[in-house]
Amino acid sequence: MNGTLVEIARVFALLSLTSFGGGNVVIPEIQRQAVAVHGWLSPEAFTEAFALSRSAPGPSTLFVLLVGFRAAGRAGAAVAVAAMFLPGAALMQGACAALSRWGRRPIVGRIVAAFRPVTIGLVFASAAVMARSTLVDPFTLAVAAVVAAAATFTRASLVGLLAAAAAAGWLAP
């Protein structure tokens, strides 16, 4: 049990520190570690956990809570979440401290600016990757198109749009 907790902490902390570009980057590696390397859960349970987590709000990486829970109960869940989120969050705090200290130097502005086009390209890429598993029929395509247009061109409230989409989903065949 304790050995398992240590392994969970080690695996997820390492993934947290290597997930450059966002959490989705490491999901295949989470699967490899949790299913193939450590056998914490079956491939079917992994897929189920991932699908289940999509019914909750929040970042997609939060599904590591379910993986940790399957591996070692409540303690496993807590350790998985802490290991997956805290190391990266500490680095980001450090980056913000550095930015507030040196952010006005031209070289720093230049480095950050160099990322801007790539950042925007990756936002579209993540929309496209999400779309592949989500926009599966005319209904979902229509919802995504209406939301994209409404959010870009109107000042419609986010929660209002969300409620409208949920209501449409409830009524849809």
Add this chain to the structure above:
Amino acid sequence: MSDARATRPEAGPRVSLARLAGTFALVGATSFGGGLTGYLRRTLVEDRRWLAEGEFLEGLSVAQAVPGPNAINLAIFSGWRLHGPAGAVVAVGAVMLVPLIVVSALAAGWSTWAARPHAAGVLRALGAFGVGLMASSGFSMLRAARFGTVDLVLAAAAFAAVAVLHAPVPAVLFGLAALSALRPGGTEAKGAA
């Protein structure tokens, strides 16, 4: 979008910790369908107007370059800009609060409301909502960034490499950012400053 406050986070808190906590908790609680980044942009830049568009893009760029989920890093960046280091801690805690409770409840039950027919329909719609919001974030940022040809080519290359060619994201991110930094003339003229 290069107003002075964007480069002067030390100028004092822009927002109280209580408002910060309330806003980030609401975003966290309603961010269904993935794409929490899109919810943060819509709320912080458009609804609350706490961050300038250029400042948000700067935050997202840093969030991607530092390891960890983008939305979490972005919450830390935004919280820091709005209320210093304490704001960063409050923002990330607040945005995670409800999702942590919900996913813990799912773990305890390990069953799913999503299996009910109507709920499945709602989930499909919320997934589509997340995609639409993410695309809208991209369009809005692109419009505000006023990119030249080279920037547009770099953005298209990053999109195609990941979405079409399935190249590894870190390699695309750092490879293209290096190219972007090395190009003649650089980007500092309309940079994030």
